Amino acid sequence: MAKYCRMLFVWLVVFCMAPLFVEAQVRHEISFPDIPGYKTLKCDLHTHTVFSDGDVWPSVRAEEAWREGLDVVAISDHIEYQPHKEHVKHDHNASYQIAAEKARSLGVLVIKAAEITRGTPPGHYNALFLDDASELEVDAFVDAVRIANEQGHFVFWNHPLWKGIEKGRWQDIQQQLYDSGWLHGIEVANGSDYYPEVHEWCLEKNLTMVGNSDIHRPSMIEVSTADNHRPMTLVFASDVTPEAIRDALHAGRTAVWMEEKLIGKKQYIEAIFDGSVEVRPPHFRQKAGFYVHMINRSHMNIELKRMGDVGPEEIILEANATSVVQIKHPENDRPASLEYEVANFLIAPGKGLPVTLAIAGVRAGRTAVD
Amino acid sequence: MAKYCRMLFVWLVVFCMAPLFVEAQVRHEISFPDIPGYKTLKCDLHTHTVFSDGDVWPSVRAEEAWREGLDVVAISDHIEYQPHKEHVKHDHNASYQIAAEKARSLGVLVIKAAEITRGTPPGHYNALFLDDASELEVDAFVDAVRIANEQGHFVFWNHPLWKGIEKGRWQDIQQQLYDSGWLHGIEVANGSDYYPEVHEWCLEKNLTMVGNSDIHRPSMIEVSTADNHRPMTLVFASDVTPEAIRDALHAGRTAVWMEEKLIGKKQYIEAIFDGSVEVRPPHFRQKAGFYVHMINRSHMNIELKRMGDVGPEEIILEANATSVVQIKHPENDRPASLEYEVANFLIAPGKGLPVTLAIAGVRAGRTAVD
């Protein structure tokens, strides 16, 4: 009877508590354009919860992702490292289930994942699109990666240089996984670290570039110290489904946004640039120059360095803003385009994306004002 | 010779100074949608410079306008009130010329205007689209207004209640101007004041509603204490030209954005609402409800109050953000639309805009999930 009463109480309590949770749920979109043929999905493929060494209940990861404008978040709790196990029951699939339920009401996608966590080498590896994460709990590291692959998944190496360049170099174990076709990508960025060496490896070995937060604490605590966004992988996918995202990852259709840099294959970050920047026709012309508006519709400041003869040496296009740029040129010898390098769109370590900015509405040459 | 040397020095100085002025010029657009048939121009029709009692050089008004996302700014220095005349030469047309030159390089439009400034009553009146502002410097108030009109312009009464309701009531002089067809609009908002009585007059007498900053100091000092935007008149014009703007003003195609309110005729603010708010098809459905995303692409928080039976009592759609809203309904009896009032879109004093939010992709009734 007492028990019954208590359950009734609890039921009343639960029922009555609901209004307390009716709160503003606001999402701020991240403004990167879609590219021809694909949606640009903002993805964080590496996060933790209380089910390994993270500090938040899994539903928080879904809520944070939604609020911050992400489309996709992978919950990738450690398989082997379970510091909360005294209090949290051992269950490698629970964090996904809890996060996914919250995500359904918010309209973001949660990917079931896990972090295979060993000493260095071999280090840590994320396996995405898992069916049953508990199967990865095996003794031999290579077995864990094999099982992840047998389930038909995507495996990437996390923060390779985390333990120092010495330990994080490409070693036999990585070569073995790579030769087996079991290693599909590497983090070129993790948290506040960018690894130029890894960037190089991805280009050489045709591995997919990913970049992630590896977040443990609440996002607004962990990320606020950086530059207001977490590192993320832009995935160019045909749809917002696990299958389409997996296809995109296997095809290497990604770019990595970390701090003030966009990192990726030329074709993809060029498509982002083209979709982000509009150069308006000159709104004011003088004999020896004109003024144009350059609109940056992306979420990043874009840093342009002049490669040709005409235009300012450096142009900073502030995110989601319009800049006015004065183009000086020899009298009546108008240029129809400008040669620049996008210094913070990296197509290789230290190498920015070359772009030609067409001046809309201007035909080049020694003619009268159009 | 000495004189020649000094001129050479000055010339060198001027020439050399240029680089100092190469600075970031960044504009943040104000995101109100265009409405069917018209562009939505963001206009401040009442500003001051050092040429009357303002604190900035006229070019600053152009620069501020451009930076803050305005399309149009009227420089409306007082004709009669010239507190800086000991130091600034008397010239009613100079502030326009200086501002307009700066504006050309930035791509914003400056309107030549002046403030006819008398004690209350009659008070202060702005005349827009002037040819020669100096002609307004005449003794009789009515003559000044007549001349403004003869030049074919648009005249509105500024901050009518500024001297108190007693003095600011509709009096003989206003009736006289109105009967003569010489008074075309009134400020329903000026700075941080909104005047419900004036709002009523505009509706009754079919006068154009305008709202302006009446800014004297640098914008970021004067406006920062409010809510991050100056009060402004949205003008629905066919083009960004003085002629098109004048036509729009004479036709009453305006709305006033001040603090968290949008004030205007129903047809215009309804068009702004329709272009701003998108209700997405439900992304998650349960038997007794569903979840939808509501996207607010405008620069204002939009406050919805429920008028019908279904939906949350209050919904706040944050500016430039996406909200997730849970719609609960009787089991299997899905609504296809929701009845709300937009509490901060005022079609009359105290009266919000009624709206019907269609739930995209849902047919009403007792059928299975679509």
Next chain:
Amino acid sequence: MAKYCRMLFVWLVVFCMAPLFVEAQVRHEISFPDIPGYKTLKCDLHTHTVFSDGDVWPSVRAEEAWREGLDVVAISDHIEYQPHKEHVKHDHNASYQIAAEKARSLGVLVIKAAEITRGTPPGHYNALFLDDASELEVDAFVDAVRIANEQGHFVFWNHPLWKGIEKGRWQDIQQQLYDSGWLHGIEVANGSDYYPEVHEWCLEKNLTMVGNSDIHRPSMIEVSTADNHRPMTLVFASDVTPEAIRDALHAGRTAVWMEEKLIGKKQYIEAIFDGSVEVRPPHFRQKAGFYVHMINRSHMNIELKRMGDVGPEEIILEANATSVVQIKHPENDRPASLEYEVANFLIAPGKGLPVTLAIAGVRAGRTAVD
């Protein structure tokens, strides 16, 4: 052997992970002054973790408190409401232990607490300074409160009007607890709600006023929508120890800071005002007035409304800022003090604190400038 290997791996992993956690730990102090005889401790006496229905690991509550400038946080997980129990082991003392360990390294104080959680009436009650929270898990509500008291603790009624004024009124059960000396305080504020009725009860019945966040999600998600600080109880204690805080709570030495209001007994919020506001001697004098600097060293904007004849009708002293105020007076008839009410320092519902602002360095009267 395999097991041993895995443990070694895990140990390596743990050991190697440490550097990842070396992150900026920054605390921003909340600037309320100490009052004569007591330290002003910023306390949140009502928070939740994953051990009941909260969303964060208990250490997060300590970290948030430290970062946000709090001195004291009570972890008050529900005894009866355990929605995470499928995954989190039942342990009413664990959340305190985990939070307290983190708190030691940060230098904030965690109070062991629990929320006795029943339907309404009687509602929810927080018991502070517990020895063993598990003893509160009993069938009868009154027994739980009795045990909390036997352990020598402080018990307050949470969010009394949460279920509506009808259910939240002062009923027999509260009278019974009060008569037994088992009820010591009530929340006059919880989250974004302030309860004037409860404020009245506290004054009538000499119950201690507390105000708390009742936070469930990460603080920066839950609180950011409000006004940048969580509601909190200022406790005026002789030291930063559980004993001194308990003494202060039993003696009613508290004030509640919620949104833009400070609520409390006159003597305490007057002491906060006196320690926060400095009126400097006039720095510029004219015949009919002078200018003074008023410095507000507190974390709140302070709203002053004139009660006497001299001074601006309203003065807003911005938090942690200096305001310049022009005092106009009859020529040569200088006032030495100004009569105001602090509109947002509530000594009773709707009743602001009366204050006399002495003008430093001014003797009143018709004498020459001092």
Next chain:
Amino acid sequence: MAKYCRMLFVWLVVFCMAPLFVEAQVRHEISFPDIPGYKTLKCDLHTHTVFSDGDVWPSVRAEEAWREGLDVVAISDHIEYQPHKEHVKHDHNASYQIAAEKARSLGVLVIKAAEITRGTPPGHYNALFLDDASELEVDAFVDAVRIANEQGHFVFWNHPLWKGIEKGRWQDIQQQLYDSGWLHGIEVANGSDYYPEVHEWCLEKNLTMVGNSDIHRPSMIEVSTADNHRPMTLVFASDVTPEAIRDALHAGRTAVWMEEKLIGKKQYIEAIFDGSVEVRPPHFRQKAGFYVHMINRSHMNIELKRMGDVGPEEIILEANATSVVQIKHPENDRPASLEYEVANFLIAPGKGLPVTLAIAGVRAGRTAVD
């Protein structure tokens, strides 16, 4: 009669306008500590108004200074460069008078100054504490400097490297002024530029270091793109009077705060450090380390780099915040102090201030916990 009427109107208008200007005047103090024996005055010794090539009325410079926490601002309009002269009457003393009147009501100090403006070389020079700026309008550059000195003033060379290192090197003309005792200081920073070479010169030649905004546009437009404060000269003076400031400048008692750097003689920036940073006694001790709070009461982030064996390699003490720092040491071998360099307190180009952080309440050695 008409004239009389108009004057009456104007008088009414002026009288009635006053209320419009009653606006919030809020000052945010810059939190640098005073140093032993001197007040730390925050000074901008180089600003422009509409009376030369600036964009604001002189009163704005006083208001901006007060709002931004400055104590002193010099109005230093160009003598020779007067691009607004078509509209603004020629008067080298007017801008000071107008700014000073505003400053009196706000309680900041305006210094009468002028910029002697010639081609490079010799370049631009600010003369402070002028009696009559119009006397500087002479043909020969050296005469202008001589007259400035005869009035008993302080002269410094502005932005020496502005025209490039080639032109801005120390040349005969500077040597001549220096030998005559007519050159007292140089700008080591101007706007967003810091000049290491000039820093070196100041140390070699015992010239006073100053750093200023050289502001032309409204402060919030010109400065907002940098790091939220304008470059300024900290002057260590016995009082807030022109005389005391002049004495301090002639004695070289200054430091320059620009972006994230503090630049100055060791003795002064060391005093600023000592007054800004407090290391609290350890609040938590373990065998092999302890945790301390380090409080930074200054307005700058302070960057510490370890020079000794103990302590984190790098510590960032955020401005006006408290950091918790874990000090690891050999077991039971506690250090009583830590050796660091303050990387952004420059006592010479590229050379940070060395500091010893005493651990309060700890005696060094192999003893038990104190």
